[in-house]
Amino acid sequence: MKNIIVCIKQVPDTDKVQINRETNTLIREGVPSIINPFDENAIEAALQLKEKHGSRVIVVSMGPPQVSEALKQAIAMGVDEVILVSDRAFAGADTWATSYTISQAIKQIQDHDLIICGKQAIDGDTAQVGPGIAEFLDIPQITFAKDIEFDGEKLIVQRVVEDGYELIETSLPALVTVNKEINEPRYPSLRGKMKAKTAEIPVWTFEDIKANENNVGLDGSPTKVVKIFSPPVKTNSEVFTGDAEDCSKQLVGKLKELKIV
Numbered sequence: 001m002k003n004i005i006v007c008i009k010q011v012p013d014t015d016k017v018q019i020n021r022e023t024n025t026l027i028r029e030g031v032p033s034i035i036n037p038f039d040e041n042a043i044e045a046a047l048q049l050k051e052k053h054g055s056r057v058i059v060v061s062m063g064p065p066q067v068s069e070a071l072k073q074a075i076a077m078g079v080d081e082v083i084l085v086s087d088r089a090f091a092g093a094d095t096w097a098t099s100y101t102i103s104q105a106i107k108q109i110q111d112h113d114l115i116i117c118g119k120q121a122i123d124g125d126t127a128q129v130g131p132g133i134a135e136f137l138d139i140p141q142i143t144f145a146k147d148i149e150f151d152g153e154k155l156i157v158q159r160v161v162e163d164g165y166e167l168i169e170t171s172l173p174a175l176v177t178v179n180k181e182i183n184e185p186r187y188p189s190l191r192g193k194m195k196a197k198t199a200e201i202p203v204w205t206f207e208d209i210k211a212n213e214n215n216v217g218l219d220g221s222p223t224k225v226v227k228i229f230s231p232p233v234k235t236n237s238e239v240f241t242g243d244a245e246d247c248s249k250q251l252v253g254k255l256k257e258l259k260i261v
Helices: 037-053 065-077 095-107 129-137 190-198 244-257
Strands: 003-008 010-012 033-035 056-062 081-085 112-118 141-150 155-161 164-170 174-178
Touching: 003 037, 003 065, 003 129, 010 065, 033 037, 033 065, 037 056, 037 065, 037 112, 037 141, 037 174, 056 065, 056 095, 065 081, 065 190, 081 095, 095 129, 112 129, 129 141, 129 174, 141 164, 155 174
Parallel strands: 003 056, 003 112, 056 081, 112 174, 141 174
Antiparallel strands: 010 033, 141 155, 155 164
């Protein structure tokens, strides 16, 4: 296994999400951000395979210039190389356009055997980008992995299902998305932090990845967000007053009235 590519996303802190009401897209500039937690598990899975098989780990992320901070964190964790796919042409991409753009970047990386992604991003929760990349690259995909092994010829993956897990084998190249239970991401080492501090992050633009302009960014996205709104607050609740005994009697009476008890 030569090169393992990990696709990561920088996401807003979950309590800091802001929406651009004109474009109906997330506002990312100036918003506190983190590496998508599932993607940290993907990095760790790649590093563990590297330690067993001597592979090279390359992390790819698409987004604005601030994503370089997430890539520096990946360097601090121990990855070998990072690539930022960034261009104003990519702004506003939905999951389809994002999958296409990242797959085009991956095509420029020679000798990649395995692609690992987190199962989903915590901002969109679609779980579509990983499988979409596999489709654009026309390679096998295994989702929701809790364990990944390589026997020198084929990949052996435990895939989580509702009542247990499936054991799936596949040839390489392939793409795998991972769950949180696959591992516990390591903390960056002091040496890694020092390396990340001075690292220069290479940026690949629209021209670098040889993309089709009709497939990228907001204009290349088949999904259109027409409206964003907060659902109305339900007000049909009933409040009981009095001491604990009075409230208990009122509650029992209400349950009997509704024929629940």
